[in-house]
Amino acid sequence: MDSVGVAAAAPDAGPGPAWQSKCPWGAPSTTSISCSLADVMSEQLAKELQLEEENAAFPEVVAVAEGPFITGENIDTSSDLMLAQMLQMEFDREYDAQLRREEKKINGDSKVSISFENYRKVHPYDSDSSEDEVDWQDTRHDPYRADKPTTTPRRGFIGKGKDITTKHDEVVCGRKNTARMENFAPEFQVGDGIGMDLKLSNQVFNALKQHAYSEERRSARLHEKKEHSTAEKAVDPKTRLLLYKMVNSGMLETITGCISTGKESVVFHAYGGKSATEEKVIPPECAIKVFKTTLNEFKNRDKYIKDDYRFKDRFSKLNPRKIIRMWAEKEMHNLTRMQNAGIPCPQVVILKKHVLVMSFIGQDQVPAPKLKDVTLSSEDMKKAYSQILNMMQQLYKECNLVHADLSEYNMLWHDGKVWLIDVSQSVEPTHPHGLEFLFRDCRNVSQFFQKGGVAEALNERELFNAVSGLNITADNEVDFQAEIEALEKMNEDHVQNHGKKLSTFSSDGDPPIYDE
Numbered sequence: 001m002d003s004v005g006v007a008a009a010a011p012d013a014g015p016g017p018a019w020q021s022k023c024p025w026g027a028p029s030t031t032s033i034s035c036s037l038a039d040v041m042s043e044q045l046a047k048e049l050q051l052e053e054e055n056a057a058f059p060e061v062v063a064v065a066e067g068p069f070i071t072g073e074n075i076d077t078s079s080d081l082m083l084a085q086m087l088q089m090e091f092d093r094e095y096d097a098q099l100r101r102e103e104k105k106i107n108g109d110s111k112v113s114i115s116f117e118n119y120r121k122v123h124p125y126d127s128d129s130s131e132d133e134v135d136w137q138d139t140r141h142d143p144y145r146a147d148k149p150t151t152t153p154r155r156g157f158i159g160k161g162k163d164i165t166t167k168h169d170e171v172v173c174g175r176k177n178t179a180r181m182e183n184f185a186p187e188f189q190v191g192d193g194i195g196m197d198l199k200l201s202n203q204v205f206n207a208l209k210q211h212a213y214s215e216e217r218r219s220a221r222l223h224e225k226k227e228h229s230t231a232e233k234a235v236d237p238k239t240r241l242l243l244y245k246m247v248n249s250g251m252l253e254t255i256t257g258c259i260s261t262g263k264e265s266v267v268f269h270a271y272g273g274k275s276a277t278e279e280k281v282i283p284p285e286c287a288i289k290v291f292k293t294t295l296n297e298f299k300n301r302d303k304y305i306k307d308d309y310r311f312k313d314r315f316s317k318l319n320p321r322k323i324i325r326m327w328a329e330k331e332m333h334n335l336t337r338m339q340n341a342g343i344p345c346p347q348v349v350i351l352k353k354h355v356l357v358m359s360f361i362g363q364d365q366v367p368a369p370k371l372k373d374v375t376l377s378s379e380d381m382k383k384a385y386s387q388i389l390n391m392m393q394q395l396y397k398e399c400n401l402v403h404a405d406l407s408e409y410n411m412l413w414h415d416g417k418v419w420l421i422d423v424s425q426s427v428e429p430t431h432p433h434g435l436e437f438l439f440r441d442c443r444n445v446s447q448f449f450q451k452g453g454v455a456e457a458l459n460e461r462e463l464f465n466a467v468s469g470l471n472i473t474a475d476n477e478v479d480f481q482a483e484i485e486a487l488e489k490m491n492e493d494h495v496q497n498h499g500k501k502l503s504t505f506s507s508d509g510d511p512p513i514y515d516e
Contacts, residue, residue: 054101092121174199181208185219188212235266239290242355243268250274251282251350252357259367264327264424265291269365270357272349282349285360287367291328291424293354328354331424337399343391344419361412361419368414371448376413378453385449385457387418392441392467401426402434406441408448429468432492435484439464 099116107113158165165172177200181190190208200208235243246252253271260267267289272282328351335358338345346358362368376384388411395401403410404425412419427434442463449457458466461480465471470487474480 096120170201171199173202177202177205180205184209184212185216188215235290236293239293239355242352243288246352246357247273249276251276252286252288255288256365259287259365262422265289269360269367280349283347283359285362285365286349287346287358287360289328289331289356289358291324291354291356293324324354327424328356330426331422332356334399334401334423334426337401338395338420338423341394341398343394343399344417345423346419346421361414361421368412368419370409371411371413371418372408374413376452380416381449381452381454382456383416384413384418385454388445389463389466391418391420392445392463395420395426396429396438396467397469400428402429402431402438403441404434404437407444430491432488434491435468435488436481438468439481439484442467 099120103114103116167173175197178198181200184190188211243252243255247255250273253273255268255270257269258266259269267287270286270288272284272286275282332348332351335345335348339347346361349357349359351357360367371384392403392406395403401423403420403423404427405422406420410420410422412421427437429435429438431437439460443460446457446460446463450459461472461474461477464480472480472483474483
């Protein structure tokens with residue numbers, strides 16, 4: 001295509017000497033600038049014009065640098081990967097420049113500014129970006145700290161006349177209090193005051209300081225409680241160490257896992273090992289009952305142990321750890337009494353602090369179902385009721401105990417008979433609330449079997465008289481309970497006047513207790 005002239009041609013110079021054409025006082029000769037259509041449509045020209053407009057609109061913004069990768073003089077462009085990386089770097093630089101322009105446009109002269117640093121492109125092959133860029137967090141100004149340390153003069157004030165400023169100035173104290181918040185614990189959230197001239201009064205700062213200290217102490221207590229207590233389906237380090245010792249000594253072969261959780265304990269299944277002595281036989285499957293040490297459920301259960309003459313002298317409400325150990329020891333003694341009387345119950349293997357090892361009621365890691373979860377025929381229900389009635393009478397007369405929490409939740413059905421579990425709260429009839437606990441057990445048993453369709457089931461008052469051997473004749477439940485409370489009062493007065501009642505069992509034949 002022929003070139004198109006865009007400017008008029010200059011007139012031809014007339015004939016004359018050469019010095020006239022070079023005269024400095026002469027009129028300058030106008031030269032015509034011609035460009036082709038290809039130059040007008042050039043992308044490089046359009047880009048230069050765009051950069052000129054951007055520099056005119058944003059003079060402080062540094063233009064996008066064009067490195068040697070644009071010209072291709074020093075880089076081998078024969079590789080497609082290198083070309084792709086170069087194009088990506090160019091795109092990233094243009095994108096970052098656009099973000100800087102948007103950031104400056106939005107912020108302007110505002111004291112509160114925003115930053116798009118998190119949206120910038122950081123290319124792994126861009127070697128110049130790490131050197132040119134500086135983290136904005138390292139350069140930000142902290143308004144709470146002066147650039148140079150200022151000292152308060154001995155006289156306690158600065159300035160003269162109306163410009164005097166003392167150390168008790170409200171603004172000075174407010175800024176100092178704001179700076180002191182940095183000394184609070186990291187867990188205490190004080191907020192972000194960067195860029196704000198905050199001033200805290202002494203009253204507000206003292207309140208925040210006291211709250212920070214209280215939160216720190218509370219956090220320490222919770223951490224200590226978590227480290228030294230058993231939780232739901234978990235054990236604390238001390239309990240874990242006790243279990244490890246049992247396994248290492250060969251008493252237990254292995255601990256398979258948790259099989260039951262309750263309000264006061266967690267029960268694990270384990271396979272028995274070999275005993276150190278030939279007299280003691282460890283069952284093939286064992287149940288490990290770990291009493292929880294959080295005391296969340298023991299706060300209202302001290303009445304079961306503080307009035308029991310067996311533990312009354314050792315009861316201390318100020319030492320929770322000992323209370324839990326006594327609770328485990330109490331269940332061990334009660335199970336031993338029941339075992340000696342022939343009542344179906346778990347066999348005690350060993351007691352170590354708050355960990356009680358017993359025989360497992362079940363088979364192949366599957367625990368026996370509770371009476372509330374099993375579906376029995378009418379004949380089995382009658383058989384179960386007859387067994388429970390005999391066990392309650394044996395428990396009261398031969399073992400001198402009251403279960404105190406007997407219900408379908410604490411009775412298991414295994415091998416065609418009922419097994420009693422969870423006797424840690426069991427007390428003797430001489431307990432100040434022993435008869436009251438017995439009447440509650442009779443009510444639970446009577447209601448369960450009456451709902452199960454057992455016609456021979458006695459009501460709670462008849463069952464109470466049948467178990468205890470007392471003949472309380474009352475027409476209604478209120479009078480019946482009143483007579484029970486009167487008997488408990490008489491029994492308590494008798495115990496206080498004549499001393500504690502001697503147990504009918506001089507020795508329970510208890511298994512060994514290890515406190516180490």
